[in-house]
Amino acid sequence: MLQPGRDLALITGASSGIGVQIARQLAARGIDLILTARRRERLEALAAELTDRSEGQISRSEMPTVVVIDADLAASDGPDRLLAELAARNLAPTVLINNAGFGYFDLFLEQSRDEIEAMIAVNLRAATILARELGAQMASRRRGYILSVASFAAIAPIPRYAVYSGAKAYLIAWTQALAHELRKSGVSVSVICPGFTRTEFHDVARHKKTRLMQLIELTPEQVARAAIRGMERGQLVIVPGWWYKLNAALTRLLPRSWASAMSAKAVK
């Protein structure tokens, strides 16, 4: 279990959606936070909200410390700059939430190389680099949690989200292997696979949501709750929501090509 005063959580993608909700839920328990994303104004507004002493939800002594560091994780030196900033400020997170991510909805052969590389950089490369460096620090202190936000698209890959689905599938395979490597280290490793969630994700993706998508959409609060609970329990792969749990089970039984044909129908 996370403990106020003992744990410090670094949340990437904390300026919007699921990241904001994870920050709110951890702050409500008095956990100290480092918020990162590109949009600094949003991070500062969230930090002000989370440390607003007039809110009165938790006592003064339990009020978390919230640090803001802006970083572009698509830049080739983005993850290392963030790590250097943490080191310069003597901040040693015991919790890493690899949440920053996005996908562009487009046919693979029509997507630009820049967009493809940015998707790989943020969803996969940054998560790996941050976990390599911060995970080593956690293992040396024999305490830590690493949670990566993948997607249901990793379980049932979605046509027109090919690179995104592949990047998120990497997070599952990587987490699974890493969790075994770290099983005696005191560092717990988890991955969550949310289905469609009501955030800014689909605006960024330039994807108009279908009626079915809206019908089965999760809330970011719901995803954040499942993520924190699963992470604290040491659950390896977390799938929030009964609809998606059922679908994950069915998908395992179907031929792989059917699963993606069904995903294609759901999004178009």
Ligand SMILES: NC(=O)c1ccc[n+]([C@@H]2O[C@H](COP(=O)([O-])OP(=O)(O)OC[C@H]3O[C@@H](n4cnc5c(N)ncnc54)[C@H](OP(=O)(O)O)[C@@H]3O)[C@@H](O)[C@H]2O)c1
């Ligand atoms: N919403 C869904 O349907 C859904 C479903 C499954 C999985 N997910 C995953 O959930 C995670 C959170 O997404 P969300 O749904 O909350 O979407 P969102 O509201 O668009 O939030 C995405 C976050 O990622 C950050 N980000 C994007 N590019 C970045 C970059 N270059 N450098 C640093 N940070 C960057 C954004 O911050 P800035 O723009 O300020 O940098 C923002 O805070 C993502 O990994 C996403 O793939 C979402």
